[in-house]
Amino acid sequence: MxxxxxxxxxxxxxxxxxxxxxxxxxxxxxxxxxxxxxxxxxxxxxxxxxxxxxxxxxxxxxxxxxxxxxxxxxxxxxxxxxxxxxxxxxxxxxxxxxxxxxxxxxxxxxxxxxxxxxxxxxxxxxxxxxxxxxxxxxxxxxxxxxxxxxxxxxxxxxxxxxxxxxxxxxxxxxxxxxxxxxxxxxxxxxxxxxxxxxxxxxxxxxxxxxxxxxxxxxxxxxxxxxxxxxxxxxxxxxxxxxxxxxxxxxxxxxxxxxxxxEMLLVEGRKMSKSLGNFFTVRDLLEGDWFGGSKVPGEVIRYVFLNTHYRKPMDWTEAKVREAEKRLRHWYILASGDVEDTDPPDELISALADDLNTKAALDVIHKASLREDMPAVKAGMKLMGFLEAGMGAWTAPRASTDPVQVKIERVLDAWAQARSRKDFELADHIRDRANEIGISLQVKPDKSVDYRFSASGMKDDDYLHALQGLLDDLEAMTRAE
The missing domain is CATH 3.40.50.620 (HUPs)
Structure with missing residues (x-):
């Protein structure tokens, strides 16, 4: 034991x-x-x-x-x-x-x-x-x-x-x-x-x-x-x-x-109404704080756990943004058909050592860099990041721009293929996107993004080409 x-x-x-x-x-x-x-x-x-x-x-x-x-x-x-x-x-x-x-x-x-x-x-x-x-x-x-x-x-x-x-x-x-x-x-x-x-x-x-x-x-x-x-x-x-x-x-x-x-600081100072840096959990969840944007509950959780419990925790906007980047990638890896397994031994050892949650998060991060999906999922589950409703904010952002909507769908399909280590499909999506004039990219934090190349295409051309790619992906899925 x-x-x-x-x-x-x-x-x-x-x-x-x-x-x-x-x-x-x-x-x-x-x-x-x-x-x-x-x-x-x-x-x-x-x-x-x-x-x-x-x-x-x-x-x-x-x-x-x-x-x-x-x-x-x-x-x-x-x-x-x-x-x-x-x-x-x-x-x-x-x-x-x-x-x-x-x-x-x-x-x-x-x-x-x-x-x-x-x-x-x-x-x-x-x-x-x-x-x-x-x-x-x-x-x-x-x-x-x-x-x-x-x-x-x-x-x-x-x-x-x-x-x-x-x-x-x-x-x-x-x-x-x-x-x-x-x-x-x-x-x-x-x-x-x-x-x-x-x-x-x-x-x-x-x-x-x-x-x-x-x-x-x-x-x-x-x-x-x-x-x-x-x-x-x-x-x-x-x-x-x-x-x-x-x-x-x-x-x-x-x-x-x-x-x-230990206690909590905000940007290096004690949280206080007189200092204007006092806020509730609900303020963060609804975006009513000095950062000005909504903070998902799992991001709050990550920021807390990324400091050992016996040390003062300094809440900063920079930590919030870093947590969002890491969790976005983790949720992509943990989503879909990922087999259930035991949490990594290194993660259990970290928690067993006086509840070293920061070291435990580092174990999950290293697994995410290897794209070890079962280890990421098991680690996230034990650390409380896979409760009902969590991770919804990592889905492609809704847009009223029809071109943007289709690009997000392509980007999500590419990320899912990479997370499943289906590199043949991932390369196919990337190459087809390049032909259209959209460059798919993996950022340093392992999240995915895109940029337009100088193709000179109009919105209608992009819509037609992107829909063709999506139809192709749907046909490939049905064939499987």
């Missing part, structure tokens, strides 16, 4: 991955807080951990992996946005959850095995809070319940933060009901116009951190294999998850491997 090695944030080392139960590999990843469109930074962890999910399914079997990614549908940002919109919270979260699904589908992200909504697990959250109070790790005060950080000596070990740094951060705003500045909220009271649930501490709602602890325990157990998320969640969210989960279930180990993807 392939040995997977992952950089564990908890130990700061690259370790061999040994699941608790190889027949039930379990992974939890923090999902979206649903109050608006997912921006580019929100999408990176979804894509990164989608590839890890695919790798685990490849190595251990699809039926032996459980992937949980939550939906946070109760949180102060949601309440504030619903008020601003003048709508019910349920309507807002239902709509924005649908947006998230549509955007992630466009990026080729598989749906997780379980997608718990926080509001469906409030009972489990209350039970976990009661257990923490009973163990002396939490206390009630003024309608709130807070976790006592002093009760967990290993607090700070995951993020590597010193006590001084954490206290300095906590003192930005210290509530009077806290015993210690670092203590964090497990339960808070709700006003009459806010969502709330009855609890031993009065009507209220859970704090953000307790949600993931309760949902992961309910669906994966007190001990599971992998917990993932963005580096921005390491502190305080993941640090707090560790503390409350280990104290509520001291018999368990919570997550054994922690993976964090």
């Amino acid at each position: 392939t040995e997977i090695r992952l950089t564990n944030t908890r130990t700061r080392t690259k370790e061999p991955f040994a699941p608790i139960d190889p027949d039930d590999v379990r992974m939890y990843v923090c999902g979206p807080t649903v109050y608006d469109r997912a921006h580019l930074g929100n999408a990176r962890p979804a894509v990164v951990f989608d590839v890890l999910y695919r790798l685990l399914r490849h190595v251990y079997g699809a039926d032996h992996v459980t992937y949980v990614r939550n939906i946070t549908d109760v949180e102060d940002k949601i309440i504030d946005r619903a008020r601003a919109n003048g709508e019910a919270i349920e309507d807002l979260t239902r709509r924005t959850t649908g947006w998230y699904h549509a955007d992630m589908d466009a990026l080729g992200v598989l749906r997780p095995d379980e997608e718990p909504h926080a509001t469906d697990y409030v009972t489990q959250m209350i039970e976990m809070i009661e257990a923490l109070i009973a163990r002396g790790c939490a206390y009630a005060a003024d309608g709130h319940v807070l976790f006592s950080v002093a009760s967990f000596p290993d607090y700070g070990a995951l993020s590597g933060r010193s006590v001084e740094d954490m206290i300095a951060g906590a003192r930005v705003e210290v509530a009077p009901y806290k015993r210690d500045p670092m203590d964090f909220v497990l339960w808070k009271p709700s006003a009459d116009d806010e969502p709330g649930w009855e609890s031993p501490w009065g009507r209220g709602r859970p704090g953000w951190h307790i949600e993931c602890s309760a949902m992961s325990e309910a669906l994966l157990g007190a001990s599971f294999d992998i917990h993932g998320g963005g580096a921005d969640l390491m502190f305080p969210h993941h640090e707090n998850e560790v503390a409350q989960s280990c104290c509520a279930h001291p018999e368990g180990s919570f997550a054994r491997y922690w993976l964090h993807n």
Whole structure:
């Protein structure tokens, strides 16, 4: 079996991955807080951990992996946005959850095995809070319940933060009901116009951190294999998850491997509305960004994966254009009657080495240069580039110019013949096109293009000659 090695944030080392139960590999990843469109930074962890999910399914079997990614549908940002919109919270979260699904589908992200909504697990959250109070790790005060950080000596070990740094951060705003500045909220009271649930501490709602602890325990157990998320969640969210989960279930180990993807830049700068470089996934898909053109979901995916997940990813227009060129050629090679085969061993080795997606993409690129169609197709499939609806943008562009339409059809037939290694047909198409006055060319990136030679032909002549070539190709196809 392939040995997977992952950089564990908890130990700061690259370790061999040994699941608790190889027949039930379990992974939890923090999902979206649903109050608006997912921006580019929100999408990176979804894509990164989608590839890890695919790798685990490849190595251990699809039926032996459980992937949980939550939906946070109760949180102060949601309440504030619903008020601003003048709508019910349920309507807002239902709509924005649908947006998230549509955007992630466009990026080729598989749906997780379980997608718990926080509001469906409030009972489990209350039970976990009661257990923490009973163990002396939490206390009630003024309608709130807070976790006592002093009760967990290993607090700070995951993020590597010193006590001084954490206290300095906590003192930005210290509530009077806290015993210690670092203590964090497990339960808070709700006003009459806010969502709330009855609890031993009065009507209220859970704090953000307790949600993931309760949902992961309910669906994966007190001990599971992998917990993932963005580096921005390491502190305080993941640090707090560790503390409350280990104290509520001291018999368990919570997550054994922690993976964090780094943050995202845009043209070398932090993405920010004030800088005018902030955009959502939908902005890219619909062309409403500074590049000004639509970016297919698979191109977004390629740009993400062409940088290792533990490095900051710089989104640039140049990277988008390069991704389009490579993917256009890959889709030509992977289309048509290409036999299914296992992904190249080199690609699996790259992914198994701490999810080195950049090296994996390079393996596919090298296979594309050799025009090894089965290897390209298998690699694209494992890397998430062959989901339903993907690749449509690589088809010949529609045109109202009848000459252009026929040239695109000839160009596509030539590319398909080359991808099948039917060089006799490819040469025939090229030679016939040359006779017409159209030079077919292979560009340095292996994509195909054409140019007109100085034939002096008129449009009607081109139309007649191109139609003759297309009729000839159709007759040859019927003869086969």
